[in-house]
Amino acid sequence: MPRKRGERAGLTREQVLDAALALVDRAGLPALTMRALGAELGVEAMTVYHYVPSKEALIDGMVERLFTAAHPAEPGPDWREHLRRYAHDLRAALLRHPGILPAAVRPATTPATLDAVEAGLRALTGGGFALGTALDILNTLTLFVLGHTAAEVGIGPEPPAGLAELDEARYPLLLQSLRSGAGTDDAARFTFAVEVLLAGFAATLPVFFSAAVVVEKEPE
Structure with a gap:
């Protein structure tokens, strides 16, 4: 039986997607085309359609x-x-593949x-x-991660030029932070914010409110 188009390439869908991520990381999302991806994989563009039916699906x-x-x-x-x-x-995944950040806000399809979303909802409803509320929590946390990571990638590891020349009398705390590194570690800030969000989510649980009910004092 003759093989279908694309089977000669010996590829998997996962390999195609990973090659697309590598291409976007290197050249940016606007450079992603079926032809460019085919060249990345060493196959014709039509072969790529065997694994993903359109650029949107890609x-x-x-x-x-x-x-x-x-x-x-x-x-x-x-x-x-x-x-x-x-x-x-x-x-961590977004920092490995920052080129996909502009498209990462797409709804799950x-x-x-x-x-993966269903597993998160089961964890929260359980x-x-x-x-x-569980869906709100997942969306809130996801948007925070996307925003924080996009800021990390956009700003970069070095402080903006000119901050070191700030007026000492006017900005003593900012300069102290720059010199000591206090509050400038992206990973530490991210961990802190995630823990604060988790604590805030926990505070909305019904059991939290029921435990906080004040018991009326019995009359003497």
Whole structure:
């Protein structure tokens, strides 16, 4: 039986998506075309369509690769640990592939991405959150990770030029921070913010409010 178009290449969908990520990291998202991706893989552009039917599906698949790598496959017994791992793994994946950041805000559409979201929702609803609140929490945390990582990539590791020449009398605390490094570590700031978000999410649990109810004093 003759093989279908694309099978001669000996590729997998995952290899195609990873090659697309590498291309975007090197040349930027505007440079991503089926022809350019085919050249990256050493195949004709039509072969790429065997694995992804359109450029939109290709970009959705690239986003899928990042989010499924970050989301734990199954919800654990502790929703905090599930979200903590997700946040740190997603940041790491985005820092490895910063070229995809402009497209990372796309809604989840592929089955694998939706499976990852479902696992997060199971972790949160299993921890006592209402479904709507659980979805709000996932979206809030995801948008924070995307924004923080985009800022890290855009600003870079070095402080903006000219800050070291600030007026000492006017900006003593800013200069002290620059010289000591206090508050300038991206990873430490990210970890701090994630822990604050987790604490805030926990404070919305119904059990938190019921435990905080003041018991009326019995009449003497």
